[in-house]
Amino acid sequence: xxxLTIGLAFLAGLALVAVGWRLLGRAExxxxxxxxxxxxxxxxxxxxxxxxSATGAVRAGFLHATVIPLASAGSALRAAPxxxxxxxxxxxxPFPAPDFxxxxxxxxxxxxxxxxxxxKVVLIDFWTYSCINCVRTLPYLTAWDRxxxxxxxxxxxxxxxxxxxxxxxxxxxxxxxRYGIRYPVALDSGLHxxxxxxxxxxxxxxxIDRRGRVVYTHxxxxxxxxxxxNIRVLLGLHGKVRPDGTPVPISPVQTPETYLGYLRAExxxxxxxxxxxxxxxxxxxxxxxxxxxxxxxxxxxxxxxITALAPDAAIRLRxxxxxxxxxxxxxxxxxxxxxxxxxxxxxxxxxxxxxxxxTATIARDTLYELIDQGxxxxxxxxxxxxQPGLEAYAFTFGS
Numbered sequence: 001x002x003x004l005t006i007g008l009a010f011l012a013g014l015a016l017v018a019v020g021w022r023l024l025g026r027a028e029x030x031x032x033x034x035x036x037x038x039x040x041x042x043x044x045x046x047x048x049x050x051x052x053s054a055t056g057a058v059r060a061g062f063l064h065a066t067v068i069p070l071a072s073a074g075s076a077l078r079a080a081p082x083x084x085x086x087x088x089x090x091x092x093x094p095f096p097a098p099d100f101x102x103x104x105x106x107x108x109x110x111x112x113x114x115x116x117x118x119x120k121v122v123l124i125d126f127w128t129y130s131c132i133n134c135v136r137t138l139p140y141l142t143a144w145d146r147x148x149x150x151x152x153x154x155x156x157x158x159x160x161x162x163x164x165x166x167x168x169x170x171x172x173x174x175x176x177x178r179y180g181i182r183y184p185v186a187l188d189s190g191l192h193x194x195x196x197x198x199x200x201x202x203x204x205x206x207x208i209d210r211r212g213r214v215v216y217t218h219x220x221x222x223x224x225x226x227x228x229x230n231i232r233v234l235l236g237l238h239g240k241v242r243p244d245g246t247p248v249p250i251s252p253v254q255t256p257e258t259y260l261g262y263l264r265a266e267x268x269x270x271x272x273x274x275x276x277x278x279x280x281x282x283x284x285x286x287x288x289x290x291x292x293x294x295x296x297x298x299x300x301x302x303x304x305x306i307t308a309l310a311p312d313a314a315i316r317l318r319x320x321x322x323x324x325x326x327x328x329x330x331x332x333x334x335x336x337x338x339x340x341x342x343x344x345x346x347x348x349x350x351x352x353x354x355x356x357x358x359t360a361t362i363a364r365d366t367l368y369e370l371i372d373q374g375x376x377x378x379x380x381x382x383x384x385x386x387q388p389g390l391e392a393y394a395f396t397f398g399s
Contacts, residue, residue, distance in 0.1 A: 084215045086233040088226050094213040097122070097206070100158075102192025105169050107176050109184030112156065114212055121148075121234040122208040123155045123227075126188075126199050128162050129175035130327045130367045132396045133221050134203045136249065138179045140224045144231060145183045151235045152210075155183040160194045160202070163304055163393055165329060165365035174364065209234050222248040251376045251399035254321040255291045258395040261304040270294030274301050279309055284316055288380065293317040293395075297385075305393045307331050308385035320378045321397035323352065329365035332389035336362050340370050341382040347371055362390060 083092050099114045106112070114122075125141055127134035145155050161167045167189040176185055188194055197206060200219075207216040207230055216230045225243040232240070259265055262276045269292040270282045282295035297313030299306050306315075317324075330336045338360045342350055346358040347370075354360055354368030360383075362368070371381055376399050383392070 084209060084234070087216055087230050089218075089223075090216050090230065091214065094209070094215045097124075097208045097212050097214050098193070098196035100156075100186055100188075100193050101196050102188065102190045104167070104187040104189040107173060107185040107187070108182060112154075112184060112186070114208075117154055117208075118212050119210050120152050120154045121210060121231060123153065123231065124197070124204075124206040124208065125155060125157045126160050126194060126197070126202060126204040126206075127157055128160055128166050128202055129172060129179075130163060130166060130365075130393075131202045132325050132367060132398060135179070135367065136221055136398075137203050137224075138181065140228075142180055142182070144228060148231060148235060149183075151237065153231060153235060157181060157183060157185040158188050158193050159185055160188045160191055160199070162202070163327065163365075171365060175366070207231065207234070221250070249322075249398045251321065254376065254397045254399055255317075255319040255395070257397075258291070258293060258317065260293070260301070260306045260315075260392050260394060262301050263303045265301070267292040268294065270296070277302055284314075288316060288318045290318050290320070290378070305329070305391045308390040309388055310385075311387050312384055313388075313390070314382055314384045315392060316380060316382045317395060318378070318380050319395070319397060320376065321399055322373050322376050323369060323398035324371035324381050325352075325354075325367050325369050325396045325398065326383065327366070327393035327396075328360070328362045328368050329391040329393070330362050330389050331391050334389075336389045337386040338362060338390055339384040339386060341384070342371055342373075343379050344382070350374070365391075367396075 082094060084090050084094065097114050100112060103111065123141075123144070125137070127137070129135070141155055141157070144153065159166070159172050165171060167187070169187060172185065172187055175181075186193065197204075203220065205218045205227060206214050207227070209215050215234070216227070218227055225241055229240045232238075258267065262274055265274060267289075268274055269285050269288055271285065272280070272282070274280075277300065279298060279300050281298050284294045284296045288294060294316050295306070295314070296316070298309040299313055300309055328338070338355075340347055340351065340355045340358045340360060347355070348358070350371055350373045351358050352369035352372045355370045360368055360370060370383070371379075373379065383390075
């Protein structure tokens, strides 16, 4: 149970983030662009000071632990220019890899250091388990671990949480097991390692040569063949892999990521206006504009999430995309159920894997696939809480 002091500090930090969010705006998704969940610079030091001083588990998605310009880590940790021959899109000026810092726990490994990894080729993956863009990269990472570990590759997944529930060790351990991750995973719950790298993105990959220098970076999904071939160059392996031809599942017309907590809520079209942190009864509009959302029934809207306070409380969203994902949780500690509708009816064949038959059972805080239409289409999805305690954080989409 977090005490009053921690709660006040946490809210103060979130308030600073809210200001920065409005200043920086949002990045649009693209075929090879990252899910940039809002890296902040100048306001982050105050946010981290407020949050991290009160609790080691912080909301981390868009926080930095130092005041820095929005630039690559190489601008602060620059080595003598010496590009590595043979790399595709390699950094013209490699820089010393920052060390791990503030790691709350390690999974699949004892604590590691960059000094101890000298002589190895290292791939750092910044990820968080409720990020669909991160989840879609995991099959490639686990395959590279199996394929190249004996040749000297060490993959380290730095788990940098976006939501507070992602700071819990048990939740991350469950995700590691669920996705078959066997390489080391470091819980960067305070974003200290994230800040050392001056990172701003999920997912983000930093490839480090045997001398301990970052020589290649990639942000977001895609270009897996380039990353793998660069791994092979650093390992001294001959031959290149061919592109697998799998397109990044992002459509230029799909609905942007949609946050529901009041700090980053956009395009809310219900009535009355959102009441921050208090119980309120809401109504759906007669017509919901594209990419907009609304509530019905009794809800409490917090900084990160919304919580259903009564049965039949509902969320409605007009979207464009093939798949609809929603980060969901339960405030009761017990599973809660939700009924999913698509265009006013049960989704039937369009039900997602997380809602078979149009019913989602929310037993843990994670990402749920609610809808899979098979192709990019527009529609209206509705989530009805069958009982109080349903928590919802953010919608994301796939194509």
